[in-house]
Amino acid sequence: MKKIVIQGLGYVGLAMMTFCAGARRGKKYRYNVVGIEKNTPKGLKIVSNINSGKAPEIVDDKKFSNFYSKLIKDKRIKVSTNNSEYLKADIIFVCSNCDFNFTKNKVEIESYIKNIEQISKKIKKDCLLIIQSTLPPGTTKKILIPLIKKNLNLRGIKNFYLCHSFERITPGKDYYYSMRNVERIVGGINKESIKITKKIFKDIFGLNSNKIIEFDTPTESETCKIIENSYRATNIAFIEEWRKFCSNNNLDLEKILNSIRQRKTHSNIMRSGIGVGGYCLTKDPLFAKASSKQILKKKFDFPISSRAVEINKKMTPDIMLEIKKKFSKRLxxxxxxxxxxxxxxxxxxxxxxxxxxxxxxxxxxxxxxxxxxxxxxxxxxxxxxxxxxxxxxxxxxxxxxxxxxxxxxxxxxxxxxxxxxxxxxxxxxxxxxxxxxxxxxxxxxxxxxx
Ligand SMILES: NC(=O)c1ccc[n+]([C@@H]2O[C@H](COP(=O)([O-])OP(=O)(O)OC[C@H]3O[C@@H](n4cnc5c(N)ncnc54)[C@H](O)[C@@H]3O)[C@@H](O)[C@H]2O)c1
Structure with a gap:
C-alpha cells in the first residue's frame, strides 16, 4: 500500500488527511496515511486532540464528523510530530501555512522554506509532492524546486515529482462537500507529475478528469488562487465604497443593488457588510505584490488588490465610527x-x-x-x-x-x-x-x- 504523508493539520490538512485515509477501492482502503504537525505547543495539542479520538474542534460539519468518526473507529487516522515519517512517503501533501506579516508588510517566506527543507532532506526517490499552500506566484518555481533539487542531490537522488494544487475548502457546514465536489487545478513540473496527481485526486475524491484543469507550471496554479481571492476581496471593497456614499446621503443601497441584480450580467454583485475576515481574503491579495517584490524581483504594483485589502481592513472601524456618531448616547x-x-x-x-x-x-x-x-x-x-x-x-x-x-x-x-x-x-x-x-x-x- 502506498504511503501518503500530510504536512500541517489545520483546516486544509485535516480534511486532506481524512479524505486520503478514507479513500477505498471496493471495501479496501487504498493508502497508508500519516498526518504530521509541528513539534510546538500548538502542534502537540493538535496531535493529542486527534489521538484522543474526538472530532477536532475546527470541524462543525456533521457529514465530515461522521466520515471522520468512522475512520477513527477503523484506526485509519494516524498523526505524529516525527519528521522521519517523510522517509518512506510515496506522496506528500504540503498543507502548512505561509503567512503574511502585516507589521513587516511581507510574506513569511523564510518560515515556509523551512517546511519544505524538512521534507526535502528526508524524501526518497520518485516521491510526489503536492503543494496545497497558498503561495506568492513564482515561489515553487523560483525557490522551492531549486531547494528540493539541492537537498536531493546531496543524497544522490535525481528524480521527484511535484505539482502545485491549491485548496478551495470552506470551513463550516460545507466543509465535507467543499473538499469533495470541487474542480481542482493542477500545475505540474512535468507531464508525469500531473498524470499521477490526477490519478490520486481520482482515487481520493472520485474526481473525473474533466473536473481537473491542468497547467504546465506550478506558477499558474499559484496565480490562479491569488487572482480568485483578490477578485472577491476587490468586489467587497468596491461595494464598501458605495455603502459609505449611500449611508452618507441616506440612500437605500440594498434596494439599489437588488435592482442591479436583475441584470443577468450583474446578478452576483456583492452585498454590503461589516467587514472581511478569515485567514485567506485578509492576506491573499497581498501575495500579488509580495510575489513581485520578494520572489520574482520585478516591479509589478497591483494597486487595486492592495487598495482592496486596505479598504476592507478599515471597513469595520469606519462602520463603527458611523454608528458611534449616530447613536453615541445610546451606546x-x-x-x-x-x-x-x-x-x-x-x-x-x-x-x-x-x-x-x-x-x-x-x-x-x-x-x-x-x-x-x-x-x-x-x-x-x-x-x-x-x-x-x-x-x-x-x-x-x-x-x-x-x-x-x-x-x-x-x-x-x-x-x-x-x-x-x-x-x-x-x-x-x-x-x-x-x-x-x-x-x-x-x-x-x-x-x-x-
Ligand atoms: N482555511 C481555508 O479555508 C483555506 C482554504 C484554501 C487554502 N488555504 C491555504 O492552505 C494553507 C493552510 O491553511 P489552513 O487554514 O489549514 O492553515 P492553518 O494555520 O489552520 O494550518 C496549518 C498547520 O500547519 C502546521 N505546520 C506549519 N509548519 C509545519 C511543519 N513544518 N510541519 C508540520 N506542520 C506544520 C501548523 O502548525 C498548522 O497547524 C494556507 O496556505 C492557506 O492560505 C486555506
Whole structure:
C-alpha cells in the first residue's frame, strides 16, 4: 500500500488527511496515511486532540464528523510530530501555512522554506509532492524546486515529482462537500507529475478528469488562487465604497443593488457588510505584490488588490465610527450583546473575524460586552463562552454580525428602548420592518433604510 504523508493539520490538512485515509477501492482502503504537525505547543495539542479520538474542534460539519468518526473507529487516522515519517512517503501533501506579516508588510517566506527543507532532506526517490499552500506566484518555481533539487542531490537522488494544487475548502457546514465536489487545478513540473496527481485526486475524491484543469507550471496554479481571492476581496471593497456614499446621503443601497441584480450580467454583485475576515481574503491579495517584490524581483504594483485589502481592513472601524456618531448616547457604557462572532456564517472559525474589531471598539466606548454564538461557543478573543439563550433578553444593545442559519428563527424579547443594529443582513425584511416600525426600539440596518 502506498504511503501518503500530510504536512500541517489545520483546516486544509485535516480534511486532506481524512479524505486520503478514507479513500477505498471496493471495501479496501487504498493508502497508508500519516498526518504530521509541528513539534510546538500548538502542534502537540493538535496531535493529542486527534489521538484522543474526538472530532477536532475546527470541524462543525456533521457529514465530515461522521466520515471522520468512522475512520477513527477503523484506526485509519494516524498523526505524529516525527519528521522521519517523510522517509518512506510515496506522496506528500504540503498543507502548512505561509503567512503574511502585516507589521513587516511581507510574506513569511523564510518560515515556509523551512517546511519544505524538512521534507526535502528526508524524501526518497520518485516521491510526489503536492503543494496545497497558498503561495506568492513564482515561489515553487523560483525557490522551492531549486531547494528540493539541492537537498536531493546531496543524497544522490535525481528524480521527484511535484505539482502545485491549491485548496478551495470552506470551513463550516460545507466543509465535507467543499473538499469533495470541487474542480481542482493542477500545475505540474512535468507531464508525469500531473498524470499521477490526477490519478490520486481520482482515487481520493472520485474526481473525473474533466473536473481537473491542468497547467504546465506550478506558477499558474499559484496565480490562479491569488487572482480568485483578490477578485472577491476587490468586489467587497468596491461595494464598501458605495455603502459609505449611500449611508452618507441616506440612500437605500440594498434596494439599489437588488435592482442591479436583475441584470443577468450583474446578478452576483456583492452585498454590503461589516467587514472581511478569515485567514485567506485578509492576506491573499497581498501575495500579488509580495510575489513581485520578494520572489520574482520585478516591479509589478497591483494597486487595486492592495487598495482592496486596505479598504476592507478599515471597513469595520469606519462602520463603527458611523454608528458611534449616530447613536453615541445610546451606546455609551451600555450592556451589549454581539450576535454571531465567526467570520462567516455557519462556521466556528473566528480567525480575523470583524467581530473582534467590533468588540474592541465598543469596549473602548465603555460598553459591557457579551456574545451569543452557539456554534463558536468559546471565543478565544475574549476567552469567554456564549451566553445562554435564556439571558438574551437582558441587554440594551443588540449587534447582529454573523448570518448563521440558526439565527433565522431566533426570537429575542427586546426590552423597551433597546438599540438593535444589524450590521450583516442577519435579519430578514419582515423582522427589520417589525423592529423599525416599533417605536419602543431604535435600529440601524446596514445598507438599508429600513
Ligand atoms: N482555511 C481555508 O479555508 C483555506 C482554504 C484554501 C487554502 N488555504 C491555504 O492552505 C494553507 C493552510 O491553511 P489552513 O487554514 O489549514 O492553515 P492553518 O494555520 O489552520 O494550518 C496549518 C498547520 O500547519 C502546521 N505546520 C506549519 N509548519 C509545519 C511543519 N513544518 N510541519 C508540520 N506542520 C506544520 C501548523 O502548525 C498548522 O497547524 C494556507 O496556505 C492557506 O492560505 C486555506
Amino acid at each position: 455609551l457604557r451600555k450592556k451589549v450583546l454581539l450576535i454571531g462572532v465567526s467570520y462567516r456564517e455557519d462556521t466556528n472559525d473566528t480567525r480575523y473575524a470583524p467581530a473582534e474589531k467590533v468588540f474592541n471598539f465598543l469596549k473602548k466606548v465603555g460598553c459591557k460586552l457579551s456574545f451569543y454564538d452557539p456554534i463558536v461557543n468559546h471565543w478565544s478573543h475574549t476567552n469567554t463562552y456564549s451566553v445562554e439563550k435564556k439571558y438574551l433578553k437582558d441587554f440594551e444593545v443588540y449587534v447582529y454580525l454573523t448570518k448563521h442559519q440558526l439565527f433565522k428563527n431566533l426570537k429575542i424579547a427586546y426590552k423597551n428602548k433597546s438599540l438593535i443594529l444589524d450590521l450583516n443582513h442577519v435579519l430578514d425584511k419582515k423582522k427589520r420592518l417589525e423592529i423599525s416600525k416599533n417605536k419602543k426600539y431604535e435600529s440601524y440596518f446596514i445598507g438599508s433604510k429600513e
